[in-house]
Amino acid sequence: MTTAPTTASSTSTTPGRLAGRRIVITGAAAGIGKAVAHLFAEHGAALTLLDRDENGLSGTAADVRASAHAVDITSEAEVSGAIRTAAATMGGIDGLVNCAGIMFRGRAGDVSADEWRHVLDVNLTGTYIVIRAALPWLEQQDGSSVVNMASGQGLLPNAPGYSAYAASKGGIITLTRALAAELAPRVRVNSVSPGMVDTAMADGYRDNVDSYALRRLGKPEEIARAVLFLTSTESSYVTGAALAADGGRTFH
Structure with missing residues (x-):
């Protein structure tokens, strides 16, 4: 699915913090990715949205007047085609936000090698595939930025049953730091590590908020604001960061 290309516009007559920026957002059909798309549109960015959920993606794209492409981020061919069109x-392209990912729980002895590969393929390799496809355009512009969605589990795995998920998100944090060194000074690369956020992905995983200093789940809009900071020029001296937006779960 590809929607008709349009330009995202701010809801305000005042230029936003992302005015003139051209940004690709993955995982934009729902949850944090959808919240990022709405916030970025409000701040004047032109957007292209990617997700495998065609129906949800269409709704977000219509809301923020953005182009959209239904893709599987583990497919290099699909991603490369969508990025070229974007x-x-x-x-x-001078901005990229990687929100696409999956939640997975299972103890190491019960998780098959195929399940392990699938989690890493989507969360870690998928993130790499999208970044790699966008690099030729990101590197053309000074001040380009990439923000990758990691997790508090990637910073501090402290609950049983998350070995595959924690490994995939820890890999995103390390990949972010490696790329920050490799792509500097032209492209900044940072990551955000949310705690449990009140989205559909959290269904079935809402049993541990007592370990959070703020004693509640986060809101998608709260994570989106952290992503906005790392994408905007307000963070122009920040790269390689792993920003914990986790309600005090890790105190990282």
Whole structure:
């Protein structure tokens, strides 16, 4: 699915913090990715949205007047085609936010090698595939930025049954730091590590808020604001960061 290309516009007559920016967001059909799309549109960015959920993606794209492409981020061919189209539609790419990912729980002795591979393929390799596809455009612009969605489990795995998920998110944090060193000074690369956020992905995993200093789940909009900071020029001296937006779960 590809929606008709349009330009995202701010709801305010005042130029936003992302005015003139051309940004791709993955995982935009729901949850944190959807919240990021709405916030970025309000701040004046031109957007292209990616997700495998065609129906949810269409709804978000209509809300924020963005182009959208239904893709599987583990498919290099699908991602490369969507990124090329995004760059042509927006006149380039100078921002990327990787929100696409899956939650997974299972003790190491019960998780098959195929399940392990699937979690890492989506969360870690999928993130890498999207970044790699966007690099030719990101590297053309000074001040380009990438924000990757990690997790508090990647910073501090402290509950049983998350070995595959924690490994995938810890890999995102390390990949972020490696790319920050490799792509500097032209492209900044940072990550956000949310705690448990009140989205559909949290269903069945809402039993541990007592370990959070703030004693509640986060809101998608709260994580989106952290992503906005790391994407905007307000964080122009920040790269390689692993920003914990986790209600005090890790105190990282």
